[in-house]
Amino acid sequence: MIRTLKTALSLAALLAAGAAQAQVNCGATSGRVNIVGNEFPAIKTVAANAAKCQTGSLTVKSNLTSTHQRINLPGMQGNPAEYTSAIIATSSIVALMNENVIRPLDALVAAHGQDIPKNQLITIDGKVMAVAFMANAQHLIYRKDILAQVGAEPPKTYEDMIRVGKLIKDRGILKNPLGGAYKAGWSLAQEFVNMYTGHGGEFFKPGSAEVAINNPRGIAALNTMKALTELMHPDFLTHDNNETSAEWKSGNVAMMNMWGSRTGVLMAKEGNDPKVAENTMVAAPMTVGGGNTPATTLWWDGWTVARNITDEDARATFLVLKNGISPSILNDETMGQAVWMIAGYKPAPVNQGVMQTMAMGAKPYPMLPYMGLLHTALGDGIAPFLQGRKDAATTLADIEKAYTTAAKEKGFLK
Numbered sequence: 001m002i003r004t005l006k007t008a009l010s011l012a013a014l015l016a017a018g019a020a021q022a023q024v025n026c027g028a029t030s031g032r033v034n035i036v037g038n039e040f041p042a043i044k045t046v047a048a049n050a051a052k053c054q055t056g057s058l059t060v061k062s063n064l065t066s067t068h069q070r071i072n073l074p075g076m077q078g079n080p081a082e083y084t085s086a087i088i089a090t091s092s093i094v095a096l097m098n099e100n101v102i103r104p105l106d107a108l109v110a111a112h113g114q115d116i117p118k119n120q121l122i123t124i125d126g127k128v129m130a131v132a133f134m135a136n137a138q139h140l141i142y143r144k145d146i147l148a149q150v151g152a153e154p155p156k157t158y159e160d161m162i163r164v165g166k167l168i169k170d171r172g173i174l175k176n177p178l179g180g181a182y183k184a185g186w187s188l189a190q191e192f193v194n195m196y197t198g199h200g201g202e203f204f205k206p207g208s209a210e211v212a213i214n215n216p217r218g219i220a221a222l223n224t225m226k227a228l229t230e231l232m233h234p235d236f237l238t239h240d241n242n243e244t245s246a247e248w249k250s251g252n253v254a255m256m257n258m259w260g261s262r263t264g265v266l267m268a269k270e271g272n273d274p275k276v277a278e279n280t281m282v283a284a285p286m287t288v289g290g291g292n293t294p295a296t297t298l299w300w301d302g303w304t305v306a307r308n309i310t311d312e313d314a315r316a317t318f319l320v321l322k323n324g325i326s327p328s329i330l331n332d333e334t335m336g337q338a339v340w341m342i343a344g345y346k347p348a349p350v351n352q353g354v355m356q357t358m359a360m361g362a363k364p365y366p367m368l369p370y371m372g373l374l375h376t377a378l379g380d381g382i383a384p385f386l387q388g389r390k391d392a393a394t395t396l397a398d399i400e401k402a403y404t405t406a407a408k409e410k411g412f413l414k
Contacts, residue, residue, distance in 0.1 A: 026053035026323040027112065031316025035062040035303075036072045037087030040261050042134055042338035043301070046087070050324030060320055066242055069186060076101040081306040084317040090299045090365040093122070093130055094372045098410070103307040104128060108318040116322070120341055122302060124367075132302035133325040134338040137362060138194060138257045139296060139353035140286055141266065145279040146254040149173055154281070158198070158224055158288040158295060161255055165231040168254050178231040179247055179256030182386075183240040189378035194257070195221035197363055198288040198295025209370045209412040211403050214396035220289055222385055222392045229386055237383055251276045257285070257296070260354035264336040267350050282349075284356035296357060297365040301338075370412040377403040 035050065037043045047062040054060040063083070065071070072086040073095055086096060096102045104127040109116065113131070122130040140161075142154050150168055155161040161178070168177040181187040196203070201217035204210060229236050233247060245262060247253050249272055258266070260282075266272070267280045285294040303321045305314050327343045336348035339355065347355055365371075381399040384390040390398070407413040 026319055028053060028058055028316040028319040029055060030057040031059075031313045032084060032309075033058070033060045033313070033317045033320045034083050035060075035064075035085045035087060035321070036068055036075055036083040037062070037064050037303075038068050039064040039066055040259075040337075041265060042261050042334075042340075043087055045329050045334050045337060046133065046303075046321075046324040049326065049329045050320045053320045053323050058316060058320075066240070072096065073099060073101065076306045076308065079308040080310070080313075081308040084306050084309050084313050085303050085321060086306075087301065087303050088130065089136070089301045090297075090367055091372060091375060093124075093302075093304065094367065094369055096304065097124065097129060098369055098372070101307055102129060102304040103314065105131070105305060105318065108305065108315065112315070112319055113322060117341075120302070122300070130302040130304045131321070131325070132300040132341060134261070134301045134340050135354060135358070136259060136261050136299040136301055136339065137296055137354045137357040138190075138259050138285065139357050140255065140283040141248075141258045141263055141353070142255045142281055142283060143253075143276070143279050144281050145275070146173060146177075154283045155255065155286060156284070158195075158228070158286050161286060162227050162231065165228075165255065169231060174252065174254055176231060176233045176252065177254040178228055179239075179244045179253035179258075180228060180232055180236060181239060181241045181244050181258075182225075182229060182232065182236040183243070184237050184383045185379040186375065187240045187379075188237070188382050189375045191225060191257070192221060192378050192382060193365065193375070194296050195224050195288060197297060198286075198291055198293055199224075200289075200291050200293060203366055203371070203374060204368070209368075209407055211374060211400045211407075213374075214393065214400050218396045219392040222382070222395065224288055225382075226386055237386065248280075249273065249276060260351060260357075261301075261338050263353060264348075264350045282353035284353065284360060285362060294357060294360045294362040296362050298357065298362050299365055300341075370407055370410070373406040373410065373412070374399075374403045377406065 035047055051060045069092055075082040106128050109128055120132045121128045122132055152164040155164055165177045168174050199217040199220050205212050248266055251273055263282055269277050285296040288295045305317050330344050336350040339351050377399045385395040
């Protein structure tokens with residue numbers, strides 16, 4: 001059975017709804033809370049505020065790491081689960097639901113979360129499964145000083161990005177002017193999702209789990225990705241968001257598609273080359289192939305509560321994380337870390353890329369129970385094409401085959 005997502009992922013509506021949230025006391029006095037999530041600044045802020053709930057009989061720990069997607073599921077499959085909560089995003093909740101390791105939050109919301117705006121309650125098949133606290137998207141960032149050297153405006157299309165990148169390279173300004181999180185696996189698959197969406201592609205046949213990416217739009221998406229990689233660092237297949245950010249900070253990149261949740265770090269004066277930081281600018285996501293749909297996807301980040309824990313620990317986890325996203329976390333330092341769905345949030349200049357993404361009508365990432373299987377197949381299967389070892393049609397056919405096998409094993413296809 002195909003799950004249905006019922007959440008107003010108009011992220012603009014999610015953002016506006018945050019204004020209704022009121023600050024609350026933690027409310028938990030005992031129990032065990034152990035949070036796993038990504039390591040970017042906004043999540044560190046949430047975890048730090050959650051940790052303030054700790055008492056002598058209430059322990060609050062967190063493991064924030066770039067490997068969170070590899071460890072959250074195993075860490076929640078035990079009984080009791082090692083982690084009482086995973087901070088997840090639009091796509092990563094699907095794997096946890098498919099393995100039945102997170103619990104519905106309806107009873108906890110009824111008892112302790114009546115003041116949480118409804119648009120923050122991520123509801124799947126009629127059950128609240130997560131509480132969202134920030135919106136996110138990938139969009140353009142660029143070096144205004146380098147673009148000025150070649151007389152170029154910030155690109156509005158990927159075709160423009162490639163053209164300007166070639167100018168920068170041909171004039172000897174930068175050897176590899178484009179950056180990108182193209183590491184084989186999750187990051188590489190996400191770049192295909194962006195590009196295929198921008199080309200107007202649909203991932204599955206209507207009303208079905210049958211994949212449908214081996215078509216002219218899919219081939220065009222791969223060809224665009226390959227053209228971009230020709231202007232990237234030769235080791236692009238090992239570059240995730242961390243390596244790409246490091247390349248940017250070193251002044252080796254002039255343009256790239258980057259998560260809004262990470263741009264604040266790249267624009268901060270502290271810890272960065274002043275010349276790079278002061279010339280780093282954000283812009284709207286680009287389109288591709290003559291289309292009007294941004295070649296990106298809208299996301300939310302939020303928290304869950306594990307199924308295989310005691311009710312006491314579940315209650316403590318809910319209350320501690322509710323405190324973690326209270327308005328008290330907002331200040332001059334944290335305001336620019338994310339597009340927060342929290343009362344008192346005021347968009348900072350660094351957040352304009354995500355705001356423009358929403359304004360352009362970008363599509364949300366496909367939150368379907370079988371999309372994770374396709375994402376995995378894409379991450380495993382695209383590299384040979386980018387390395388010149390397969391043609392585009394064969395690459396997509398092999399990816400569809402790998403997905404279909406996995407979908408049959410999981411019961412999504414017969």
